[in-house]
Amino acid sequence: HDFDLEKTKYLLVWGADPVASNRMVPNAIRRLGDVLENGKLAVADPRLSTVAAKAHEWMPVRPGEDGALAIALAHVILTEGLWNKEFVGDFADGRNRFVAGQTVDEAAFKEKHTHGLVR
Secondary structure, X not given: OOOOHHHOOEEEEEOOOHHHHOOOOHHHHHHHHHHHHHOEEEEEOOXXXXXXXXXXXXXXXXXXXXXHXXXXXXXXXXXXXXXXXXXXXXXXXXXXXXXXXXXOOHHHOOOOOOOOOOO
């Protein structure tokens, strides 16, 4: 299946460079221009890759720290209700471990891996 890049509003490329290394998806490479014109392109990658250089935002996460970024993104998406509930569901029958309005005490961590990257 092809990705719907023409209608994509936000594309997060995580640890990959489809422009330089994924030649088996030529349509995705051609349609990257649609994302750049009609939406936002963000790249989470420790190196300034070809696709990161073209992105609206480059998040240079350190190797091994992308898990912290993933959890921070999940926290914002779930506590602020930013997911498509019609498509994903509302988690009514599951256990939600995120609490709306709750903040994380950054002083409790030795290093601030995601400071400035997520809200």
